[in-house]
Amino acid sequence: MLSQIYYIARSKSDGSYLVARVNRDVAEKNTGYLLLFSEHFEALTYLNTHAASVADQFAIESIPGTQLGALLKRWNFIGVGIVRDPLLPKIEFLICD
16 A cells, blocks of 8 residues: 555645545544545546536645555544545545554
């Protein structure tokens, strides 16, 4: 996981990342699972399929696996959600300590 390049979606307006929230009652903005994609086109497919009305408000960025830990700590994420199929979507959730 550390040697791989991942793709993440980031808001152009406020710089926040696209996340999955398991508990909708949590009001804190920066909690949740950071969504990771294996390919740039998978991130675009996910946005165009599930958030077409706001897809143009996101930019796709690449991040090496070695920088994930620091990003998760900085933004207070619970873990990551690795998107295995952007159309269904099928997501594998991993909690990071």
